[in-house]
Amino acid sequence: MFELIYVPGILELFANTTPEEVGKRKLFVVLSSDKGLCGGIHSSVSKATRAAIKGVDPESPIMIIGDKSKAQLSRALPQNLALTFNQIGRDIPTFADAAAVADLILKSGAKYDSIVIVYNKFVSALSFEAASTEVQTEASLREAREWIPPVIGIR
Amino acid sequence: MDPTRDRHSVANGFSAGFKAYEMEDDVVKDLSEFALANALYAALVEGHAAETNARCVITIKSTGTVTDFGFIDEMPWTAPPRTPAT
Numbered sequence: 392m393f394e395l396i397y398v399p400g401i402l403e404l405f406a407n408t409t410p411e412e413v414g415k416r417k418l419f420v421v422l423s424s425d426k427g428l429c430g431g432i433h434s435s436v437s438k439a440t441r442a443a444i445k446g447v448d449p450e451s452p453i454m455i456i457g458d459k460s461k462a463q464l465s466r467a468l469p470q471n472l473a474l475t476f477n478q479i480g481r482d483i484p485t486f487a488d489a490a491a492v493a494d495l496i497l498k499s500g501a502k503y504d505s506i507v508i509v510y511n512k513f514v515s516a517l518s519f520e521a522a523s524t525e526v527q528t529e530a531s532l533r534e535a536r537e538w539i540p541p542v543i544g545i546r
Numbered sequence: 547m548d549p550t551r552d553r554h555s556v557a558n559g560f561s562a563g564f565k566a567y568e569m570e571d572d573v574v575k576d577l578s579e580f581a582l583a584n585a586l587y588a589a590l591v592e593g594h595a596a597e598t599n600a601r602c603v604i605t606i607k608s609t610g611t612v613t614d615f616g617f618i619d620e621m622p623w624t625a626p627p628r629t630p631a632t
Contacts, residue, residue, distance in 0.1 A: 401581045420586065423592045431600035456590075461575035485596050497579060506582060510589035511596035517603065519596035526585045529578035 405527050412421065416448040417525075418473075421434060422510040423460035424480040432511055432519065433459035439510050439521035441467055452501040456480065456492065475500045520541035 419466050421440050423433040444451055452473035455461045461475045474495065479488050496506070505527055512522035 401577075401584060405581075422586075422589050424593070424597055426601075428604060430604050431596055432597050432600045480590060480594055480597070484587065484590035486583070487588050489590055490583045493579060493586055494581035496582065506583055508589045510593040512592055513595040513599060515597060519600060522592075524585055524589065526582050527578065531577050533574050533580055 405525070415506045416502065417451045418496070418501060418506045419444065419451060419453045420492075420506060420508045421453060421457075421460050421464065422480070423455070423457035425458045425477050426481065427459060433457070434463060435519065435521045436460055437463040437467070437512055439523065440464065441524065443507065444456075444468065444471070444508065452503060454496060454499070454501075469544065471500050474499050498541045504528065 419440050419441075421436050423436050427433070438458075440453065440506075441464075444453075451471060453464060453468060453471045454474040454476070455464060455472065456476045456479050458477045461477075465472055474491060476495070479492065505525055507523050507525050509521060509523045511519045522531055
């Protein structure tokens with residue numbers, strides 16, 4: 392889970408909704424970029440994706456933002472690639488970029504039970520690490536049986 | 547709203563079931579789409595920070611200078627040149 396300020400409310404909702412049945416088919420959205428010369432930042436997310444896909448449905452679709460990771464993953468997992476984006480993230484990302492990508496993902500028609508976003512997390516001025524966050528889909532939110540209230544104070 | 551509230555939920559002031567709320571279908575759709583875009587945006591920002599930083603580190607390591615960072619030069623917080631300690 393990431394601690395960014397953008398999404399705590401929604402992630403809290405996800406943390407407290409239990410889907411009726413947990414599907415094994417994930418959609419991996421891999422975030423890298425088009426440009427190189429920045430160390431192992433692309434292989435970091437590629438490696439994390441290859442490791443993560445071992446535990447789930449081997450036919451899980453992968454969508455990639457950025458040409459560098461696309462080149463790496465199209466060699467490792469060519470049959471899983473569903474959609475790739477480029478020209479995103481060359482400048483400071485905006486919400487419009489994210490919304491456009493989200494729209495294309497939702498309209499792509501790929502089959503999945505939940506979405507896993509694999510990205511690089513800024514750790515310090517010297518290091519980064521691959522991290523992932525899971526987003527529930529409309530169907531799994533609708534099927535969620537129970538919304539467990541968060542622990543606030545004394546029960 | 548369904549009045550099936552248990553002790554647990556009354557104590558917290560929350561409804562026991564997510565389904566207990568009467569929602570129009572579009573609300574769940576909007577929520578899930580917005581959540582996806584929001585999570586993507588957060589991850590894009592985080593990834594961009596990590597990448598820019600990694601590129602900066604690599605450039606400094608290999609050349610000893612920082613050039614060609616476009617937008618960083620335009621940033622208002624660019625630090626003044628550091629004076630060596632005496």
